[in-house]
Every structure is written in structure tokens, then in C-alpha cells.
Amino acid sequence: MRKFMRAGLWALGALMVTLATTAVATNYSLWINGRTGGGVLGNYADFSYWGPSSTDAGVNKKSVNWDGYNHISDQNYLVRNALDCHCTGSNWCYVAAHSAGDLMIGYTLSMYGGSTRYKKTAVAGADGVCSNSDGSTQTGWNIKWVDVAAGAGGGSELADAGDWAVSEPLVSDLKTSTARALYDHNNTRSAWFYMYAGAKGTLYSFVLPGQDDEVVAYHSSGGVSGSSGGSYCNPGDWLCNDLTLGTAANQGGRAKWSNHSVVFRDDAEAYNHYTNNAWGGVVSKVRADMVANAR
Amino acid sequence: MARPLLFVMAGAAVAVLVGVLLPGGDTTAVVPTKPVAVAQAAAPASAARSGPAASSPYTVDGLRARQALLALWQGRLKRAEDTLVSYQRSTRYPHEARPLSEHPDQVRPFDPIADDIPLRTPGGEAAKGVRVRTTQDRVFASGAESVRFTVRAVDENGKTVPLLVTRATAFDLPDPRQVAGRPQAPVNFVDAGSGDGTLSAVLQPSTQGFADFAGTIRLQVYLNEEGQLGNVYFDVVYQPLVPAEWAGVREALSNGSLDFYLKARVAQPGRYVVSARVDDASGKPFALLSFNDEVGVGAQEFRLTLFGKLVRDAAPVFPLTLRDVQGFLLVPDKFPDRAMMPRLPGAVYTSRSYALTSFADTEWSSEERDRYLAELNKDVSESKRQVEELTR
Numbered sequence: 001m002r003k004f005m006r007a008g009l010w011a012l013g014a015l016m017v018t019l020a021t022t023a024v025a026t027n028y029s030l031w032i033n034g035r036t037g038g039g040v041l042g043n044y045a046d047f048s049y050w051g052p053s054s055t056d057a058g059v060n061k062k063s064v065n066w067d068g069y070n071h072i073s074d075q076n077y078l079v080r081n082a083l084d085c086h087c088t089g090s091n092w093c094y095v096a097a098h099s100a101g102d103l104m105i106g107y108t109l110s111m112y113g114g115s116t117r118y119k120k121t122a123v124a125g126a127d128g129v130c131s132n133s134d135g136s137t138q139t140g141w142n143i144k145w146v147d148v149a150a151g152a153g154g155g156s157e158l159a160d161a162g163d164w165a166v167s168e169p170l171v172s173d174l175k176t177s178t179a180r181a182l183y184d185h186n187n188t189r190s191a192w193f194y195m196y197a198g199a200k201g202t203l204y205s206f207v208l209p210g211q212d213d214e215v216v217a218y219h220s221s222g223g224v225s226g227s228s229g230g231s232y233c234n235p236g237d238w239l240c241n242d243l244t245l246g247t248a249a250n251q252g253g254r255a256k257w258s259n260h261s262v263v264f265r266d267d268a269e270a271y272n273h274y275t276n277n278a279w280g281g282v283v284s285k286v287r288a289d290m291v292a293n294a295r
Numbered sequence: 296m297a298r299p300l301l302f303v304m305a306g307a308a309v310a311v312l313v314g315v316l317l318p319g320g321d322t323t324a325v326v327p328t329k330p331v332a333v334a335q336a337a338a339p340a341s342a343a344r345s346g347p348a349a350s351s352p353y354t355v356d357g358l359r360a361r362q363a364l365l366a367l368w369q370g371r372l373k374r375a376e377d378t379l380v381s382y383q384r385s386t387r388y389p390h391e392a393r394p395l396s397e398h399p400d401q402v403r404p405f406d407p408i409a410d411d412i413p414l415r416t417p418g419g420e421a422a423k424g425v426r427v428r429t430t431q432d433r434v435f436a437s438g439a440e441s442v443r444f445t446v447r448a449v450d451e452n453g454k455t456v457p458l459l460v461t462r463a464t465a466f467d468l469p470d471p472r473q474v475a476g477r478p479q480a481p482v483n484f485v486d487a488g489s490g491d492g493t494l495s496a497v498l499q500p501s502t503q504g505f506a507d508f509a510g511t512i513r514l515q516v517y518l519n520e521e522g523q524l525g526n527v528y529f530d531v532v533y534q535p536l537v538p539a540e541w542a543g544v545r546e547a548l549s550n551g552s553l554d555f556y557l558k559a560r561v562a563q564p565g566r567y568v569v570s571a572r573v574d575d576a577s578g579k580p581f582a583l584l585s586f587n588d589e590v591g592v593g594a595q596e597f598r599l600t601l602f603g604k605l606v607r608d609a610a611p612v613f614p615l616t617l618r619d620v621q622g623f624l625l626v627p628d629k630f631p632d633r634a635m636m637p638r639l640p641g642a643v644y645t646s647r648s649y650a651l652t653s654f655a656d657t658e659w660s661s662e663e664r665d666r667y668l669a670e671l672n673k674d675v676s677e678s679k680r681q682v683e684e685l686t687r
Contacts, residue, residue, distance in 0.1 A: 073632030092670060111568065111625060114390055114587055139663045142670065145378060160410075162417030162528060167469045169630065172511045175530050177408045181434040184570070186398040187585075190385040190667075192378065206413065206421045225400040227408040255399040259385075292367060293374050 026122065027094065028086040029058025029294045032079060034099025034152065035170055037068030041078055042128025044085075050098075051279035057287050058094055058294030062086060068100065071169045072107050072182065078128060079108050085130035087141040089119035094294035095146040096286050098275065099215065100170060102151030106185055106193070113140050113189035145192045147294075149286040150213050150273045153257075154220030154229060155179030157207050176220075176229045185225070186258040193257075194289070196264040197221035197243065198271035198282035199234060210240050211266070213282060215273040218243045221282075223260030224250060234267045263289075365685040372678035379671040386667070387658040391587070392552075392602035394609065395572060395580045402572065402580050404619055405640050407432045407443075414448065414518060414525035422523035424451050427458075431529050435623070437635035438537035441499035444529050446484065447492045448520045455492040459519040460484040465498055468511040468530075470630075480504045482514055500533045509534045509631055536634040538563035538624035542594070544617065544644040551603035551655025553646065555584065555617055556596040563634065564590060569597045569622035571643070575611030582609075584617075587625075597622070603655035613648035 031050060033039065039046040044062040047053040053063075064082040066075040087093035097105045116137045120130035155176035158164050164171045173179060198213030198221065208217040210231035218224070218232035222243040232250055233240035241252035245262050249255045256262070264285050271282040279287050388394075395402055407430035413421035430445045448458035464479040480503045487495035498514060505512055514529040542558040557569060567590045573582040584599035601615070620639035626632050 071630040071632075073626075073630050074628060077628045111587070115566075138666070139661070142666070144671070144674070145374075157412070160412065160528065161415065162526065166513070169468075169470065172468055172513075172530055175528075177410070177431060178434050178530055178532070180400070181408070184398060184401055184585075186401065187390070189390055190382050192381065207415075227400055227406070228410045257400075258397045293371055295371070 025090040025092070026086075027059050027092050027295065028122075029061040029290055030064050030082055030086060030093050030095045031057065031061060032064045032095065032097040032101035032104055033066065033068055034097075034101045034150075035068045035174070037066060039063050039065030041065050041067065042081070042124070042126060044082065044124060044128065048277065050275055050283070051277050055279055055287070056291050057279070058096065058290035061290075064101075066104065069168060069170055072100070072103055072173050074169070076104065076108060076112075079104055080112060081124075081128045081130075083108070083141040083143075084117055085120050085122050085124050085128070087143055088117050088138055089133055089142075091122055092142040092144055094144055094290065096149070096290050096294075097146060097151070098149045098283055098286075099152045099273065100174060102148045102153040102193075103173065103179055103182065105146055105148075106153050106188070107183050109143075109189045109191065110183035110185070110187040113187070115140065117141060140189055143189075143191045145194060146188070147194045147196065147286045147289055148221075148223075149196045149283045150198055150216055150281065151193075151195055151221050151223065152216050153179065153185055154216075154224060154226075156216050156220065157209065157229065158204060158215065161207055163204070163207060177227065179220075180227050185223075185260075188259040190259060193223060193260045194263045195221060195223045195260055196282050196285045196289075197262060197266060198273060199266035199269045200272040200281075211243070211269075213266070213271065213273040218265075222250075222262050222265070223256045225255050225257045230254060234265060234269070361685060365682065368678060368681040368685060372675070372682050375671065375674040375678045379668070379675050382667055382671055386664050388602050388605045389600070389659045389661070391585045392600055392605055393583050393585075394605065395583045398583045401570070401583055404570075404572075404621055405432070405638060407445075408434070412527065414520055414523055416524055416526055422520065422525060425449070425456060425520050425523060426451075427518065427525065427527055429527055429529070433638075434530065435532050435534075435631075435633060435635050436500065437534045437623075438637075439499065439501045440635070440637070441497050442529075442531050443495060443497050444484075444514060444516075445487055445493050445495045446516060446518065446527060447494065448518070456520060458492060458494065460494055460516055461519050462517040463496060463514060465500075465503065465505075465512050465514045467505070467508055468513050470510050472630075473508070473510060477508065478504060482516075484516070498531065500531065501535065505533055506535060509536075511631075532631050532633075534631045534634045536563065536624075537636065538565070538634040539567070539595075539622070539636050541620075541637065541639060545596075546644075546646055548649065548653060551653075551657070553601040553603075553606070553615075553649070553654070555599045555601065555644065555646075557586075557599060557620065557622075559590075559595050559597060559622075559636070561590055561592050561595045563624055564592045566590075566625045566627070567597060567622060568625050568633075569599065569620070569636075571599055571620040572618050573601060573611075574616045574618060576614055576616075577612050579611070581611045581615070586622075602659065604658060606654040607651060607656045610651060613646065615646040616642050617644040617646070618642050 033049040038049040047063045066078045119133045159174035199211040201212035201214035211218045219229040232243040415421045432443045463482040466479040484494040484496040487493040512531045518525045539559045539561040569586040586597040622636040623633040
């Protein structure tokens with residue numbers, strides 16, 4: 001009996017070691033929030049920014065929570081921690097980002113996409129940090145592609161014009177000139193950014209140029225390159241250049257950032273910026289894509 | 296067989312068994328599965344309707360479900376193929392040596408940032424028939440660097456209209472890490488002499504009250520266009536520290552690529568991000584080279600490699616010109632996140648001339664690229680397999 005118990009304990013120990021270190025290839029869907037935040041930092045199961053956590057949002061979904069208030073650079077460690085946990089070794093990631101989450105993942109890949117990373121176990125502590133798997137390292141993270149809803153990588157004129165509180169550090173990052181100077185947006189480490197741009201904006205149309213979702217204009221949500229914003233619209237507006245679908249340069253000639261492709265342009269003006277804690281607005285389009293393709 | 300080894304094997308067997316028996320969920324491993332099983336899990340509700348009628352391929356519902364699954368997997372296959380082809384093509388050159396055409400807004404990095412905005416006050420309506428055109432020559436500044444700003448007003452036809460700057464002050468944006476209450480600094484806008492009504496001003500933080508400040512300085516400008524009021528804001532992220540100074544350039548042909556070594560005297564160790572543009576002898580913008588790595592203190596060299604195959608494919612006319620160099624110390628998880636090195640605008644260095652055959656014609660090779668290509672190929676194979684199963 002004792003022999004049997006000892007063997008059982010050995011087996012249990014071996015099981016623990018195996019579970020902790022075995023390189024089982026797993027795909028994850030990481031969701032990076034925007035301004036306001038809401039989820040507990042480091043808790044990858046807390047989807048309170050987005051909506052009910054029971055909602056399907058891609059394979060093995062994880063919520064990469066940052067406070068949505070402080071500077072992108074201040075909070076960036078939270079994103080790097082999440083990528084280290086879930087996108088190293090034999091694990092791979094699909095990334096979905098909303099609003100300032102676009103600025104966050106773009107900054108991460110441009111600044112740290114080629115840095116040396118320890119491979120991790122994908123078992124996170126309360127602070128969102130995972131332990132090393134076998135002590136080995138790799139260059140960058142394993143990211144297949146990025147879906148962006150209402151991307152604020154190009155900033156928002158609401159931050160330019162003093163309409164948002166200046167006491168909020170993130171607002172100064174979201175000034176269009178600052179957001180666009182923050183990093184080389186073309187440098188995504190060859191990962192595609194699939195852009196989903198909403199146009200159901202009315203309240204701030206006199207501030208946000210061209211079509212907007214009430215927080216960001218098409219120049220940002222459509223990944224239009226340049227050091228400042230511009231006016232881009234749906235087809236049919238004679239006074240405004242079209243935001244083109246795909247990777248083609250926009251009407252008027254301005255290119256999109258490299259590795260950025262507009263897959264959804266809101267021609268029916270039906271999607272606004274807000275999740276409403278229900279995976280709503282243009283996030284609903286990204287969620288549908290994640291459900292279909294992030295497997 | 297040694298007893299410990301037996302125990303480990305037993306443990307592994309239990310682990311496998313547990314892995315098989317544990318229900319799926321957030322830790323489900325991605326392993327090849329039978330097409331229908333995977334597809335049912337992922338299919339739209341209409342396609343994955345339960346019940347014998349839906350599960351049978353010989354009913355109308357069953358046929359519809361199968362068609363929906365097929366469409367789903369065809370979509371996944373296309374995404375997987377696009378991702379693979381794009382990655383393979385993109386990474387024939389390393390990430391640090393790219394065609395400049397891929398970085399459209401990095402071609403002239405020191406051009407002023409130009410904007411065209413409505414004349415309005417915060418929360419107010421836009422003034423009718425007038426817009427404000429602004430420029431700012433940089434966002435990030437360090438040490439003794441200064442920043443130039445311009446403003447002018449135009450009517451609906453783009454014609455200049457008179458504009459007054461009634462007041463302009465620079466102040467620090469609130470930051471919980473710094474003591475608030477720093478005195479505001481007046482900034483003087485004057486006629487820029489360009490003949491088009493442009494007004495300009497220069498802010499040098501180190502001499503205008505911000506020598507010991509690291510953070511965002513906001514220049515708030517109050518405008519009056521024939522009684523219509525408005526504000527514009529310019530932000531400068533300032534850091535007094537100058538982390539390193541440039542100290543010349545040398546070149547070396549190595550392993551079929553051309554290395555430009557940008558020498559520097561580094562005062563502050565850490566991760567440096569450096570970029571430079573390369574034009575060919577006919578002035579054609581050609582390549583963007585970058586460096587992003589940890590560097591120690593003292594005399595250092597940032598190596599910017601012009602990758603051989605990039606030269607072979609583009610066939611630039613030699614000699615090449617290295618121009619518009621920018622660099623900064625990247626400070627992780629802090630704000631400001633960088634301390635700028637002095638800008639090196641214009642031509643910085645001219646290379647020697649080389650025969651095209653001096654350069655290697657092989658694609659970039661690395662563990663990173665191999666890792667990606669293996670995984671992306673696997674995704675294509677799996678999607679193909681699913682589509683084939685569903686079209687049988």
C-alpha cells in the first residue's frame with residue numbers, strides 16, 4: 001500500500017512538473033483595452049471593459065488590462081507581461097485592440113518587437129507575471145495578426161482641442177501630433193493590423209475631421225499615415241477624400257501605414273466608438289472576426 | 296529500468312490521461328482535430344444547430360450547416376495563406392533594413408508637423424469661414440534643443456486672413472510625479488517674414504523655465520480673427536538629459552551587407568533606438584535603417600546594416616548618402632519614455648562605391664523567421680485539410 005502511495009505521489013509530482021513545463025502549443029486571443037480601462041490590472045480573466053466574460057471572443061481569450069488613464073509608456077509593462085505569458089515558446093497569439101489599445105500594441109511592437117524575451121509558462125500570478133519555462137529566450141513575440149477596432153494610433157482631435165481633461169496623462173499621448181510621433185507606426189514586425197473604422201459619430205463632427213465614430217476620425221481608425229490627421233470619408237462625399245478599403249493609398253494620395261489594412265469601413269454609419277460594456281460599437285465587428293478566425 | 300524513471304513515466308502517462316480527460320476551455324491546446332468537431336465549436340449558431348436533423352449531412356439543415364462550416368474554413372484558409380505569403384515576402388529583408396517606401400511618413404522625419412484645424416475655443420463651436428494652419432517642428436526635445444511653432448489663418452478659399460495672437464504661454468501639464476505650480480512662461484509670436492501672414496515663435500525649454508523639468512510642456516495660444524476667438528495647443532515632451540553625443544560614422548562591407556557604424560559617446564546606458572535614411576546617388580530615397588538594442592556607457596557604435604539583398608533588389612546608384620539621423624534613449628515604463636540625442640539633419644555620410652555583386656542575394660535568415668514560417672505554414676496546412684474534408 002505504502003509503495004503504491006509513494007508511486008502515486010511520484011506520479012502526481014511528475015504531473016505537476018509536466019503541466020508546468022511541457023511545451024503544449026496553445027493559441028490565445030489577447031484583448032487590449034483603450035481609454036478609461038476598467039479591468040483589474042494583471043487579471044487576464046477580467047473582461048469588465050469589454051462586456052460579459054462569457055461571450056465568445058476568440059480562442060482562449062485573455063483580457064490585457066491597463067488603466068487607460070496613464071501614459072502609454074508608463075503602462076506598457078502590462079502589455080509586455082501579457083505577451084510574454086501567452087505569446088512565447090510554443091504559444092501563439094491573436095491580438096484585438098480597441099481605441100488607445102491600438103497605440104499600446106503599436107508602441108509595443110515598434111519599440112520592443114525585436115527585444116529578447118524569456119519564454120514563459122502561461123500561468124500568471126496575481127500581478128499578471130508568468131514564470132520562465134525553461135530559461136531560454138527568443139526574439140520578440142509570437143503574434144499572428146492584430147485586429148483593431150476604432151484605433152487611436154493616429155490620435156484624436158478631442159485631445160488636440162482641449163475637449164478632454166488635461167489632467168489625464170493619456171490625453172496628452174492621444175494628441176494627434178504626439179500619437180503619430182510616438183513611434184514608427186509602419187514597424188509592426190510584419191504583423192498585419194486589420195483596421196475596423198466606425199462612422200456613427202455626430203456629437204463632435206465639428207471637431208473630428210471627416211467621418212468619425214464620436215471619438216476618433218477615419219484618419220486614425222483607418223491607419224492613415226502622416227505626422228498629422230486629415231479628413232477622410234465614406235465614398236460619395238464630394239468634399240472629402242475617400243478612405244479606401246484594404247492597403248491602397250487613400251483618395252488624395254496619402255498612404256496607409258505599412259501592414260495596415262482597412263477591412264471594415266462603416267459606409268452605413270451604423271457603428272460608434274463605445275463598447276457599452278457589451279462588446280458593442282465597432283468592437284462587435286472585431287469580436288465577430290476573432291470568433292471566426294482566432295482559433 | 297530504474298525505479299525513478301518508471302515513476303516519471305507513470306507521471307507522464309497520468310499527465311497525458313489528464314490532458315485527454317480534462318474538459319476544454321481556456322487552456323484547450325491547439326491540436327489537429329477532426330474537421331467537424333472543430334467546425335461545430337467554431338461555427339455560427341445557425342450552422343451548429345443541435346439535434347439529429349442538424350447533425351445529419353443528408354438533411355437540408357445538415358447541408359446548410361456543412362456549407363456554413365465550409366465557408367468558415369475557406370475564410371480561415373484565405374487568412375492563413377495571406378498571413379503566410381505576406382510574412383514570407385516582408386521578411387526577405389530583416390526588420391532593421393527596410394525599403395523606405397514602406398515607411399511613407401519616415402522619409403522626411405524632420406519636416407514640420409503641419410495641421411489644419413477649425414478656429415474654436417474648447418467646448419465651443421467652430422468659427423465660420425476661417426481655419427487655422429499650424430506647424431511644429433518637433434514633439435520630443437532634450438537638452439538645449441528649441442522648438443519652432445507657426446500659426447496663420449485662412450478663409451474657405453485658402454486665402455490668408457489677419458490673425459492676432461493675443462496671448463501665448465507655456466506651462467507644464469499636470470503630472471502626479473512632479474510638483475505643480477511652476478510659473479507659466481510667456482512666448483512671443485512675431486511675423487515670420489514669409490509674406491503670408493504667418494506668425495512664429497520659438498520655445499527653448501532649457502532657457503525658459505524648464506531646465507529641470509521632464510514631462511509635457513503645453514504651449515497655449517489665444518487667437519483672435521476679427522473678433523472670432525479660438526485657441527491652439529502645442530505639446531512638447533521635454534527631457535533635460537542628453538544621453539549621448541554623436542562622434543562620426545564609418546562603414547564596412549561585411550557578409551554581403553554594408554554596415555554603417557554611427558559612433559557615439561554614451562553618457563547614459565540603456566536601450567537606444569536609432570534610425571537613418573539612405574538615398575542613392577541620384578537622390579532617390581532608398582532604405583530605412585534602424586538600430587534598437589542595449590548599449591553600455593562610453594565610446595560605442597550603433598551598427599546600421601544595409602542588408603545585401605535589399606541592395607541587390609533595388610540596385611541603387613552608388614555612392615549612397617546616409618541622412619536625417621535620429622536617435623534616443625528609450626526608458627522603459629517611465630514618462631517621458633525617451634531622452635533625445637541631437638538630430639543630424641541632411642546628409643551625414645557618403646558611402647564608398649561598390650559593385651552590385653559585392654552584396655549577397657540571399658534572403659534574411661533567423662530563428663525568428665523560421666519560427667514564424669513554420670507556424671504559419673502549419674496554419675495553412677490545417678485549414679487546407681479542413682476544407683478538403685468538408686468538400687469531399
